[in-house]
Amino acid sequence: MILELADFRIQAGQNTAFEEAITRAAQTILSKAKGFQGYKINRCLENPERYLLQVFWDTLEDHTVGFRQSEAFTQWRAVIGPFFNGAPVVEHFDLVAKSA
Amino acid sequence: MILELADFRIQAGQNTAFEEAITRAAQTILSKAKGFQGYKINRCLENPERYLLQVFWDTLEDHTVGFRQSEAFTQWRAVIGPFFNGAPVVEHFDLVAKSA
Numbered sequence: 053m054i055l056e057l058a059d060f061r062i063q064a065g066q067n068t069a070f071e072e073a074i075t076r077a078a079q080t081i082l083s084k085a086k087g088f089q090g091y092k093i094n095r096c097l098e099n100p101e102r103y104l105l106q107v108f109w110d111t112l113e114d115h116t117v118g119f120r121q122s123e124a125f126t127q128w129r130a131v132i133g134p135f136f137n138g139a140p141v142v143e144h145f146d147l148v149a150k151s152a
Numbered sequence: 153m154i155l156e157l158a159d160f161r162i163q164a165g166q167n168t169a170f171e172e173a174i175t176r177a178a179q180t181i182l183s184k185a186k187g188f189q190g191y192k193i194n195r196c197l198e199n200p201e202r203y204l205l206q207v208f209w210d211t212l213e214d215h216t217v218g219f220r221q222s223e224a225f226t227q228w229r230a231v232i233g234p235f236f237n238g239a240p241v242v243e244h245f246d247l248v249a250k251s252a
Contacts, residue, residue: 055194057204075249083251094155094245097212104157104245112197145194145204149175151183 053089054112055145058105062135067100070135074105077131081124082107087114101137112144153189154212155245158205162235167200170235174205177231181224182207187214201237212244 062070071093078091087110096102109115119125162170171193178191187210196202209215219225 054197071248078249078251090251092250093248095248097154097244097246099243103248143199144197146197148171148193148195148203149178150192151178151190 053147054109054115055147056105056107056109056115057143057145058107059141060103060105060132060135061099061137062101062103063137064101066135067095070103070132071095073135074103074132077128078105081128081131082119085114085119085122085124087111087118115144153247154209154215155247156205156207156209156215157243157245158207159241160203160205160232160235161199161237162201162203163237164201166235167195170203170232171195173235174203174232177228178205181228181231182219185214185219185222185224187211187218215244 074093078093082088082091089108089110091108092104092106094104094106096104107115109119174193178193182188182191189208189210191208192204192206194204194206196204207215209219
C-alpha cells in the first residue's frame, strides 16, 4: 500500500464550501478509482487554510498513472481546483511502522 | 481527536538505524503518554531521507503540554534527535472527513 499526501492551501473564507466539495468529490469520484483503498481529510490548526488529503492506494501507479491520466482526475480537479491558493504539493510514502 | 504531524529529515545513510530507533521509541516511550491513541511512521518515496510521524492524541494539550513538558519527551528526543538533519516541523490537524 502507498500513501499519497496532498498538501493544499485554499483561499480565505472558503473552508465550509471547500470541505463540502472535497468530501463529496472524494466519495463520488476518488473512491471509484482503480486501486483506491481509502482517504482522510485533515485541517491544520496552526493554519486553517491548509488541508492535508491522505489517499491510500494499492500501488504508486494506481495514483500517478491510473488516476492522474483518467477523466475522473479532470473531474476531481474541476471540483477542488477553484479553491486552491497556490499549487498543491503531492508526495508519496511507504508505511514503516504503526501502532497495533 | 487531534493529529500531530511531525516532518523529519534525517542524515543520509541512516534509514535502517533511524527506523529501528523511532519504532522502538514509539512503542516504549510515546505510547505510554497520557492521551496517546496511536501512531504511524511513513517514509517518503520522492525523498527517502524524509519521514512523517503521525501521532493521534485525545487533545492538543496532551501533546503540547502533557508530553512536551514531560521527562518522556526528553528521552524520546534523545533517541531520535541524533538522526535529524535540520529541525523537525510539527503541526496539528483536525479530522474533516474520512472514508467509511
